[in-house]
Amino acid sequence: MPKVSLKGQQMPESPIRKLVPFSEAAKQKGVKVYHLNIGQPDIKTPHAALEAVKDNIPEILEYSHSAGFDSYREKLAAYYQKSNVQVNKADIIITTGGSEALLFALGSTMDAGDEIIIPEPFYANYNGFSVASGVKVVPVISTIEEGFALPPVADFEKLITAKTKAILICNPGNPTGYLYTEEEIQQLAELVKKHDLFLIADEVYREFTYDGDQHYSVMNVPGIEEHAIMIDSVSKRYSMCGARIGCIVSKNKAVMAAAMKFAQARLSPPTLAQIASEAALDTPQDYFDEVIKEYKDRRDTLVAGLTEIEGVKVATPKGAFYCIAKLPVDDADKFAQWLLESFELEGETVMVAPAAGFYSSPNVGMDEIRIAYVLNKEDLKRSITILKEALKQYNS
Template sequence: MPKISTRGTVMPASPIRKLVPLSDSAKARGLKVYHLNIGQPDIATPKVGLNAIRYLDRKILEYSPSDGFCSYRKKLTAYYSKFKMNINADDIIITTGGSEAVLFAFMACLDPGDEIIVPEPAYANYMAFAISAGALIRGVASTIENGFALPPIEKFEALINEKTKGILICNPNNPTGYLYSRTEMNKIRDLVKKYDLYLFSDEVYREFIYTSSPYISALHLVGIEENVVLIDSVSKRYSECGIRVGMLITKNKELRKTVMKFCQARLSPPLFGQIIAEATLEVPEEYMRDVYDEYLERRNFTVDTLNRIPGVYSPIPMGAFYTIARLPVDDTDKFCAWCLSDFEYEGQTIFIAPGSGFYADPTAGKNAVRIAYVLKKEELQNAMLVLEKALEEYNKIMNG
């Protein structure tokens, strides 16, 4: 039998999805499974987007341009201007989700063996995209004790060598919900400028910031305009994960030309997805306010309830719709699997993502989980009760 590639062998399984077979088995046994493992909102997609497909009058479902529809890119500039981001249509390349934007950015900017420095815990798929590009993630650990604030910049600088090509941040952060301050962003800017690095900035959660602190985009940073590669997506803010529409944005013309080679090789981003996404730019402000208020309420409830469970601690996320919670168990990989395979409470169980998958070092994060508060408050209330009961039973078993 032919040998599997080294790249395929070292590619990590998704911590968010790897327990799906256990979840499916639990459902087959008749259990109600609360999905806190994945950032899939249960909030309705805006009707204006759905209607764009429902009433579509089109004779041919054609390829779109490799960089996406010009009409959509032009309308996006007005959206970004609301956040004081000076972007023109030529700066934007439409991608098949934010995932493809990250992958194409890595493929265009990094050679095999190059390194990227990333604050951890970090979105798990960054590791997979780096492996796909032949690059290496170098993690700098933040701590739960200070709410996962940016680690000291000296720790970043200590990792920089001749193979270092960039720094990757997510702001607001997935999985921690942390929002980088202006001071922290300026420290990153200075480091990027000093060593002439790329700054890859994933900013898909900018609509969900629960503090008076301002949103500082990487594109707000003066003096590194040519170094910044911004990643965006419509998946979360409009509850349109399935249409797979993202954006890669950069002022660097040479980089855009290079990214376009990969875009042309895959032909075009999704046709239906772009039609929906373009129409959704007309969503009423009331929709966005209601969604924001809903997530704020879910955040407050989830974090407050978690911190009332004996031995559990969660800092207060300032953005996105995730939190990292520390649990009173030694190995959350085993605990999360056990919840799906061996545990139930009144016909229910929970699906949460083990923390180890959000670190380059799989031995880190063993006492933590990521929880996505993307369910209605009533379901979150049930899920938190199930979690508390699961911890009680698991620790009884583990302690003999």
């Protein structure tokens, strides 16, 4: 019998989606499941984006340019310039989601066996993208005790070898919600200059910051133009996860030329979704003001509720819409499955994402979960009540 590839065997399961069969079984039994496990916003997609598709359906659904619509890239560059990210359309390639942008970034900067340093916990699919690219993830651990702040630069430096090609960060972070300070970004900038590395920043949550804190992009740092690569997406910004439109952005012409060859190999990004994404750029600021106020209220509701549960520790997120909570359990994976298989409170339960899948270090984060606060405040309060009772029963 033919065997699947070693790469196929090594591809990790999604910690976010692997419990779906248990969730489906619970629903079939009539149990209501509150989904805290996945970052699918319940915020409405901007009306203008949907109307643009309706009003511009072509007679022939053609390929677009491999780099994406010229008009979209020009408009996107202007959008970034408002945040002092001084790029033009030649520095942008539109991709099929931020996921493809990350694959292009890895493919354009690394060869099989090369190494990439990533602060963990990190977005679980970084593991999968690295396996697919034949790249080795070298983790540097951030801790809940430090609020998941950037580990000391010395911790990064001692991991750098001849095979190290890049450092990858998510800012603000998924799954931690941590927002890197300007000083932390500057520290990384100095490090990549010193060791001639790339600094890849996944900035898909760049708009979602709270408490007056500002996002500071790697593209804002003077002197690392040849090192910096930004990954972005419309998925979370406009609540358009299904559009699958992202981009890779860099001033490094050699990187962009290589990324363009990957873009040509997959032909083009989705046409209708680009129409929607281009129109979404006209979304007024008051849309974001309302969304950010809503997420801040949800964050405060969640953190306050979790803090009141005995034995639970949580770091307050500064951005995005996720947090990591440390639970009084030995194995969050087993607990998450038990929540769906064996527990209900008045016909309801919650689905969470075990956090071990957001680490590449073995046996780390075993007692942690990631929570996405994408539910309304009343549902979050109910979810906290359910989680509190579940922990009480599980530990008895």
